[in-house]
Amino acid sequence: MSSDTVESTVGSTETSRISALRDSVGDLVRQWKGPLTEELLRTPGKFGLGQIPVAKAPDATTTMVCGYCSTGCGLNIHLQDGEAVNLTPTVDYPVNTGMACPKGWEALSVLGSSDRGTMPLIPDDHGRKVPVKWDIAMRVFCERFKEIQSRHGKQSVAFLSTGQIPTEEMAYLGSLAKFGMGMQHGDGNTRQCMATAAVAYKQSFGFDAPPYTYQDFEESDVIVLVGSNLCIAHPIMWQRVCRNPHDPEIIVLDPRTTETAAAATQHLALKPKSDLELLYGLAHILIAEGWIDEQYIQQHVNDYDEFARHIEKYTPDYVQQVSGISKESLYYAARTIHKGKRVSFWWTMGVNQSYQGVRTAQAIINLALITGNMGKPGTGANSITGQCNAMGSRLFSNTTNLLGGHDFTNQEHRQKVAGTLGIDESHIPTENSWAYDRIIEGILRDEIKGLWVICTNPAHSWINQNTCHEILDRLDFLVVQDMYHTTETAQRADLYLPAAGWGEKEGTFINSERRIGLLKKVAKAPGQALSDFSIFRLVADYWGCEQMFEKWQQPEDVFQTLKELSRGQPCDITGIEDYQMLDQRGGIQWPYPEGCNEDKAERRLFSDGQFFHADGKARLLFEASRNMPEPPSRQYPYLLLTGRGTASQWHTQTRTAKSPVLRGLYPQDMYVEINPHDAEHEGISPNSMVQVESQRGSISAKAFVTSTVQQGQLFIPMHYEATNQLTLAHFDPYSRQPSYKNCAVRISPAHHIAAG
């Protein structure tokens, strides 16, 4: 080695040292990189994810169905060591094709909330919640309920369940309560959202069978939405509407100018609860103009003549007078339906939560039937469900129906179920259960003394809340089983059981389009929280009826039983092998009977025109419209509408309020929407505090003055706890669903409360 080289090496070392020094001084002065920059670095995520935050780069991914609404989106869970660290909507899931609403995006963040239950709790003499071991909790549970049953009869203990736990857990709960514990009465919070649609379908089609697939949103050339704010309540279904390549006419029936109404091509801003008349009015024009499918009616529909006679009196003039929609607009809408080649009709809570909801839903079904818009792509009379597993509840919760869409009062059905379950037929009640409202009334009448509430929050959500609270307080023993010990109902509990939530257990959900989707276990439950499934196993064990459910060790064991129960039913799923098959297929819609080789991802019902009544025909059901029981009066001159606030809020906010991201996306404080003319008339200035009163309660809220509500109407989102202090407890006579969206109130400025 020559000395030159040595020198140059030394020189270059020197240079590099100097440049390193210069760099570090330079960095100190203007620093492009460093620890703070690194916090937000993104890296190629593999698994087809594209770039994702470095700290959350997964070592595996898996797809499961979302746990909020009934859309049933697939979420791609990012896993590190088997545990969820992040998620993205699944691209190749047939429901949501890579999209999710904010609730879906934030599904994981609510699991880590500090108010998750970690131990069973029992209040002491001072009302303080004392943590107790599961052994004690279970013994208290059994002894107390058994004691009440021995004193007041077995039917004196009832349960209120949910549309938000997996089908397998619902089935276990329903079987355990009714077959194992001898309860007679149990219902779900699905009574508050879907009962109307279920009854309407059952009566019209012969089975509770929403006929559609989401693809229909994309294939219609006319889309009629009744009482449905799809943009906000089901953003991913609205996505499917936006993907429709046929430039569809969108007709929205809604008293409010919702986001969906604003995006519609025709918004019929009808008077509240005049939807039944308006729908009959549409039928009137369609029939009068001969815009009906006579051949279809002849072959597939019963009771047409009676229906045609019934709607004679719903003339455009009459409907204009009742609904406030001009004859011209009505006629234009009818003509649009006539001109449409593929017309689909959709409804949500605006119809379901009504004192005449069943007949209104059936008025929609009738329109689809008489125009022959059924069973073909882009058609159908389609109920959009609320909760993620309301559809599972409708078939398998063993509340209104005997497991698998069967009938408690039918001896053959009882025999089949007993046989499949391997239990004695005598364990199966021969009478139907009371509906939710009758159970609540039963408490009032001292007929129900013990109540087990699972994954729902009646103290917030039940209609006429103040009375509901008083009634719940009359119970001898109230057990609440929930993820969070802070729900309004859990706080009133004599025993609280901590439940694992979505993401912490396996099972299946059934979405609005009848798709059975899979839930997986991607997170550990906090403390000693147990999945509802495990809690039911424990209860069975402590109650002493565990032999009855011996073969149900895992959720998938129940799934296998449910398959058998569905055999021969319209919802036959005997062709689905197991969870793995559901996983591979991106969920499977029912029916999927044994031997079914249909592998299309999206299927609809009634393509052959065969309905589930004995004669294979659908029925047209109708009834004279009724007046609302509490119309606005001189004392209470406004009609209060309630409903969904934003896409980031869900029901009683038990979960959505736990996500900081979601909290940033909705108004924290209760507000009431009021029309500018009414605001002026009442002396209410925008953003000021107001008092809203009904005969049942009085609440204060901030006024949001907007023309999106009509004069004479007010709107308050249901997510705020106080809303249901105002609502009037009245129900659809067939579905027993509460009518949340019409009660008379008055509004006045609240001068004593400072406006912020």
Add this chain to the structure above:
Amino acid sequence: MHSAVELRAGSQSVRLPRQLSRRMPTLETPSLADRGLIHALLEEQQQTTAVERFAQQHEQASEPLHSGHYRDLIPLSKPQPGEQYAFEVDLDACSGCKACVAACHNLNGLDSEGYDGAEQWRSVGMLHGVGSVHEAGDQLPILQHVTTACHHCIDPACMSGCPVKAYDKDPDTGIVRHLDDQCIGCQYCVFMCPYDVPQYNPAKGIVRKCDMCHDRLAVGEAPACVQSCPNGAIRIQTVNKQQVAEQSATNQFLPTAPDSTITSPTTIYKSKKPLPKNLLPADYYTANAQHSHLPLVVMLVLTQLSVGAFAVGQALVSGPWQEPLMLSTVRPAYAITGFLVGFVGMHAAVFHLGRPQYAFRAFLGLRTSWLSREIVTFGLFAGCAFAYAVSLWFASDWPTLLPLANGLGWLTAASGGLGVACSVMIYVKTKRPSWNGPRTTAKFTLTSLVLGLPVALLVSLAACYGNSDLTAHTVMRDYGQTLCRWLIVVVACELALEASVLLWLRSREHSPMKRTALLLSGELSMTTLLRNFFGVMGGALLPLVLLSDKAITPGETGFDPLFLGMIVVLSTALLLIGELIERYLFFAACVSPKMPGATGA
């Protein structure tokens, strides 16, 4: 007979309610199941099973699975010279679901805590109102959600305001990036950005903001918001910078949005149905008190006090009362006081920084940032003041130093004045209406005088204590009462100026100035009252006492010198508190124009 049953739960024993325990005589012994099933179930609950039970479906995917969705939503080629990337929002497709906000949060790993809620780089507001008359003769209500993020402006105010060059506008893509490690957390960009884009995180001590997912774009992936919008409402476009600047000049950006001439925002809001002009943001009537920036409150008031004291003092010693006694006694006193107060004031500002250890970078922005200029100028002021004080100290022994001291005195006053001018410019540059040029200049100048006058008097009186030749009464006679008269005038002007904001209450339009007025007379009304109380007490009532003849009468019939001193101390203290409250209101009641907000925002 036990009244309650003791149970063991974990290590803790609990007492069941009496009515419960009486019915459960057997609870004391654990049942058999406790040992087996519960244990097994609890253990099972802690096992995650998704990986072992189900096959990996996307293990081999090399391309991002979402690319099919966004292929048409990002440009095919990089921007040409004169062009840059921009967000384009199709308002007709934005249905207000806010998935973009949540997706941006998750896909970019933003913080869930440390802010007023979670960190959000995108937000969705709403415009509403009554639109065109529709066929049936009714007016059709309009509801329009608006998604918004950083507009990656042609002339980013965040960047020009930043004192440490923590912003970079990429020459090729035009993306305005924030250099997190360069940031000192002064939050001036938060003031400067008309669109409320930079988000300050107190825990980290820095701001962060949307970077248009620049590294995603670089490899042909779409930004998180573009990827996640169910309706494809957000896309990336290349825009011609010249064109954007021209369009900004005619304010075609978005109804109700802040004046686009300030920064020339590049986001394009398009709609097939032109938005009527009468739309209101959902938060139009909301006026919430803003962050008060306490260290800045202290800093502004004390630096202005210091400069004011210097200026008044300098005027005194060079005015009609120029006499050796004044020069030798009063001058060192106000020099030292002014220096000390100014020094404290400047250091108060450090508490406003999220990362004060990097404050030395503050000179980097001198070319564009008034904050840099303020820091440097006040640095100069402090240096001069110190040198001045030192020179006066030595001048008492070496009179030859006096000319130097005189020069330094003027230099100090001048640099102080410049510093206050820089302070003024910091706020004027934000283009917030309540911080406009005349108002801010008047406020800061008046504060200098309102505090400078009594402090100069106080210092003079204090100097008397060390000097038997000078008495409080002579000070009061020679110039003290003149100072008091001036003080009353100046305070009256100041209070009148502040009260003038309330005239905006009569405006029908809910402009930022009206909101400021609403805040001052509503949510902040108690504070406003207090501020006026302190102003009137310290700036009018107490000075009036000093205008009495007793203040200049020595001996029995006059005020005791100590009493005189106490009155001046009290007046100064009340005025100082009043000015601090005023400066608090200056920040808390400053409402800036913003992008449309959401209901209940």
